[in-house]
Amino acid sequence: MADDKKLTTRAEDFSAWYNELVLRSELADYSPVKGSMVIRPNGYGIWERMQRALDDMFKATGHQNAYFPLFIPESFLHKEAEHVEGFAPECAVVTHGGGKKLEEPLVVRPTSETIIYHMYAKWVQSYRDLPILINQWANVVRWEMRTRLFLRTLEFLWQEGHTAHATHDEAEEETLKILGVYRTFAEQWMAMPVITGLKTNSEKFAGALRTYCIEAMMQDNKALQAGTSHNLGQNFAKAFELQFQDENGQMAHAWNTSWGVSTRLIGGLVMTHGDDIGLRVPPRLAPIEIVIVPIWKNDDEKARLTEAALRVKAELVEWTGRGATDRLRVHVDLRDGMRSGAKYYEWELRGVPLRFELGPKDLEKQAVFAARRDTRAKQSLPMDGLPAAAAALLETIQQDMFRAAVERREANSVRGIPSYDAFKALMDGAGGFVYAGWCGSDACEAKVKEETKATIRCIPDAEFRSAEAPATCLRCGAPSQAEAVWAKAY
RNA sequence: CGGGGCGUAGCUUAGCCCGGUAGAGCGCCUGCUUCGGGAGCAGGAGGUCGGAGGUUCAAAUCCUCUCGCCCCGACCA
Numbered sequence: 001m002a003d004d005k006k007l008t009t010r011a012e013d014f015s016a017w018y019n020e021l022v023l024r025s026e027l028a029d030y031s032p033v034k035g036s037m038v039i040r041p042n043g044y045g046i047w048e049r050m051q052r053a054l055d056d057m058f059k060a061t062g063h064q065n066a067y068f069p070l071f072i073p074e075s076f077l078h079k080e081a082e083h084v085e086g087f088a089p090e091c092a093v094v095t096h097g098g099g100k101k102l103e104e105p106l107v108v109r110p111t112s113e114t115i116i117y118h119m120y121a122k123w124v125q126s127y128r129d130l131p132i133l134i135n136q137w138a139n140v141v142r143w144e145m146r147t148r149l150f151l152r153t154l155e156f157l158w159q160e161g162h163t164a165h166a167t168h169d170e171a172e173e174e175t176l177k178i179l180g181v182y183r184t185f186a187e188q189w190m191a192m193p194v195i196t197g198l199k200t201n202s203e204k205f206a207g208a209l210r211t212y213c214i215e216a217m218m219q220d221n222k223a224l225q226a227g228t229s230h231n232l233g234q235n236f237a238k239a240f241e242l243q244f245q246d247e248n249g250q251m252a253h254a255w256n257t258s259w260g261v262s263t264r265l266i267g268g269l270v271m272t273h274g275d276d277i278g279l280r281v282p283p284r285l286a287p288i289e290i291v292i293v294p295i296w297k298n299d300d301e302k303a304r305l306t307e308a309a310l311r312v313k314a315e316l317v318e319w320t321g322r323g324a325t326d327r328l329r330v331h332v333d334l335r336d337g338m339r340s341g342a343k344y345y346e347w348e349l350r351g352v353p354l355r356f357e358l359g360p361k362d363l364e365k366q367a368v369f370a371a372r373r374d375t376r377a378k379q380s381l382p383m384d385g386l387p388a389a390a391a392a393l394l395e396t397i398q399q400d401m402f403r404a405a406v407e408r409r410e411a412n413s414v415r416g417i418p419s420y421d422a423f424k425a426l427m428d429g430a431g432g433f434v435y436a437g438w439c440g441s442d443a444c445e446a447k448v449k450e451e452t453k454a455t456i457r458c459i460p461d462a463e464f465r466s467a468e469a470p471a472t473c474l475r476c477g478a479p480s481q482a483e484a485v486w487a488k489a490y
Numbered sequence: 491c492g493g494g495g496c497g498u499a500g501c502u503u504a505g506c507c508c509g510g511u512a513g514a515g516c517g518c519c520u521g522c523u524u525c526g527g528g529a530g531c532a533g534g535a536g537g538u539c540g541g542a543g544g545u546u547c548a549a550a551u552c553c554u555c556u557c558g559c560c561c562c563g564a565c566c567a
Contacts, residue, residue, distance in 0.1 A: 005516090005528055015561090030559095034558085034559080089565075090565080090566075111567090140567090142566075142567080144565075144566060145491090145564080145565060145566080146563095146565085146566085151567085152566065152567075156567075158567075224567095225566095225567065226567090227567085228567070260567070261567085262567050263567095264567055265567095295525075295526055296525070297524085297525055297526095298524095298525090301525095302525095337525095338525095338528095339524085339525055339527080339528075339529060340525070340526065340527070341525090341526085341527035341528055341529090342527080342528045342529085343527090343528095344527055344528085345527070345528050346528085357526070357527095359526055360526090361526075362526090369526080490566090490567095
């Protein structure tokens with residue numbers, strides 16, 4: 001059945017398309033425990049690229065990595081009122097160990113604020129000990145009711161940065177600096193455009209003063225919160241007695257920030273760039289940027305073309321035009337007993353950005369036949385100067401993917417929606433991002449959610465706001481306090 | 491936790507209404523021929539029909555219980 005080989009299309013059933021794509025491109029698989037998943041090498045390879053890029057950026061902004069433990073005393077969670085309220089329902093709790101009931105249950109971290117600020121309190125005495133700028137790469141557990149591969153699983157991988165500062169302004173600066181890092185990463189590495197902004201009270205992190213976020217639009221026009229950066233104020237410092245003596249000898253509570261992105265980004269990558277053929281990985285995150293498929297008819301050709309393919313790979317990998325540490329990532333598909341056509345489909349499903357076909361005719365011409373994954377455009381590239389041409393093409397693919405994603409988002413964003421009824425109709429149908437006024441009341445926001453399932457994704461930063469600020473609230477018509485981006489979300 | 495659906499080979503599934511002891515496609519293994527967009531032929535391996543109990547001469551099929559999964563709602567990176 002030829003149809004068995006095709007994915008359910010996005011238009012038919014977006015959610016089925018997503019699941020099939022993740023499973024069949026071998027990004028991940030279901031594990032025996034409901035709601036948790038195995039990240040397979042294809043998916044983990046992308047995560048490793050993400051980690052490397054982000055980690056470099058964190059280091060460049062003065063952060064260091066450390067590791068805090070998985071288990072947290074249950075009482076820690078209770079020290080910050082909002083925090084416990086937000087996380088207690090979804091915590092996994094260990095009650096037994098070593099065959100005995102524990103005196104105090106241990107919570108499996110849903111996030112690490114409590115344990116980390118407890119430790120910071122031990123380490124900080126003076127303003128001279130500040131700031132502390134630490135990040136950790138870790139797994140966390142949140143006992144979700146409804147799970148989806150990468151987007152929401154019981155356990156996921158992420159990085160969580162936790163900093164402590166002497167002043168509010170310094171903490172705020174840090175919060176915004178990281179938001180900028182996330183935005184740069186999303187745009188330049190993931191080729192995924194995001195809106196930056198501030199979360200409303202109902203959507204902010206449990207225990208934070210303010211939560212900033214990056215929000216991306218998926219191909220079903222729903223929003224995905226792709227990263228958050230919190231100014232925690234002194235809430236945790238007060239709960240954990242994280243104090244220091246300032247220059248005047250006065251005791252003061254530190255100001256904290258925390259920020260994170262997770263493997264959820266892989267889900268965002270799929271829903272931003274995937275098509276009905278499969279995944280499309282932006283070159284900068286692709287574990288394999290170029291796959292070379294040699295084509296042969298008989299043993300003689302097989303020998304010649306295998307040798308030629310390996311030679312092309314060597315030339316590409318040895319090229320240092322992108323810097324000695326950033327070599328082209330190339331794979332040669334030498335599998336026998338599989339036709340070249342079948343190989344093309346498989347690499348397209350997996351999203352490798354560039355494919356070089358190399359057959360006798362190409363060899364004769366001293367060229368490779370190059371196929372772009374993003375546009376599926378094909379062209380012959382001469383062997384002479386191939387590495388530089390390949391690198392340039394990959395860069396073009398990266399830029400084009402970003403541009404296409406921006407265009408799609410803008411095409412599905414609405415400013416100046418005429419009425420709440422029009423909004424309801426839109427959310428009932430195509431969906432999208434709606435820039436509209438908000439009176440500032442939690443109740444109004446909750447009503448909209450109840451009536452349309454849409455929420456305020458963020459109060460967008462200045463550069464995303466409409467030229468003319470909306471005058472009235474989307475729902476109640478009262479004077480608008482802020483322009484908000486409304487959308488249904490994952 | 492409420493509503494709906496489904497459990498048969500690695501995957502997709504037919505058979506179930508009307509009981510008679512399991513079949514197909516894909517995938518996998520072997521061989522030959524193939525090879526520029528999902529190869530063809532021949533041979534082969536693989537299933538206690540989610541589990542337990544019941545009805546019956548006989549259960550994938552009927553009944554009861556149970557477990558698991560998926561979809562829709564209340565919570566969420």
